Amino acid sequence: MKKIIIATKNKGKAAEFKAFFNKTGIEAYSLLDVNNQLPEIEETEKTFEGNAALKAEKIADVLGVPVLADDSGLIVDALNGEPGVYSARYAGEPTNDQANIDKVLEKMQAISQEKRTARFICVLALVIPDSETIFCTGYCEGEISSEQAGTNGFGYDPIFIPAGYSITLAQLSSKEKNKISHRSNAIAQLEKWLQNI
Ligand SMILES: O=P(O)(O)OP(=O)(O)OP(=O)(O)OC[C@H]1O[C@@H](n2cnc3c(O)ncnc32)[C@H](O)[C@@H]1O
Numbered sequence: 001m002k003k004i005i006i007a008t009k010n011k012g013k014a015a016e017f018k019a020f021f022n023k024t025g026i027e028a029y030s031l032l033d034v035n036n037q038l039p040e041i042e043e044t045e046k047t048f049e050g051n052a053a054l055k056a057e058k059i060a061d062v063l064g065v066p067v068l069a070d071d072s073g074l075i076v077d078a079l080n081g082e083p084g085v086y087s088a089r090y091a092g093e094p095t096n097d098q099a100n101i102d103k104v105l106e107k108m109q110a111i112s113q114e115k116r117t118a119r120f121i122c123v124l125a126l127v128i129p130d131s132e133t134i135f136c137t138g139y140c141e142g143e144i145s146s147e148q149a150g151t152n153g154f155g156y157d158p159i160f161i162p163a164g165y166s167i168t169l170a171q172l173s174s175k176e177k178n179k180i181s182h183r184s185n186a187i188a189q190l191e192k193w194l195q196n197i
């Protein structure tokens, strides 16, 4: 495989995927780079797998080339798994990272630090025309901070302290984040799979 389309319009995700594929010699483009008329994809499924497959398949249908999609989110134990599959639009649409962060912090105001455990999940779906969809899942364990800190990364990074650290993902460099993130864990599995084709 020489070229892959990443079915995302999220700049933060696109940058992380490009950093990874750069090292492999595969040219990666996100939907932000593609000029074709593409369908708006409504994420109507109730699972990460369902939405990842939906995004990859709809774009692969139009472009006829290998397409990788990422459906990811934050799972907070004290919030019974919220924001979960609705992470992007937790505080409503259009997506607003700051409003989402504020909503999580507000809902967790009364929750003590030891009960603030959480994890990020990333489900990747790879669609290669005329072959079966491949799924890879990665996690990043950690906890929700009491205040937001840091400006790197995107989404909920400013309130997520990865296990073994005392600072948020948004206070780590992108290189450090990419060593431990849910996305890099999922990509590592994908890499093993890609080596065999
Ligand atoms: O669907 P695409 O176009 O890929 O972009 P999206 O932002 O809508 O992506 P998702 O539907 O997968 O929603 C995932 C949300 O979870 C959050 N998220 C996912 N990965 C994250 C990460 O590495 N750091 C912080 N927040 C993350 C972030 O708020 C995303 O908007």
Ligand SMILES: [Mg+2]
Pocket: 043, 088
């Ligand atoms: Mg989305």
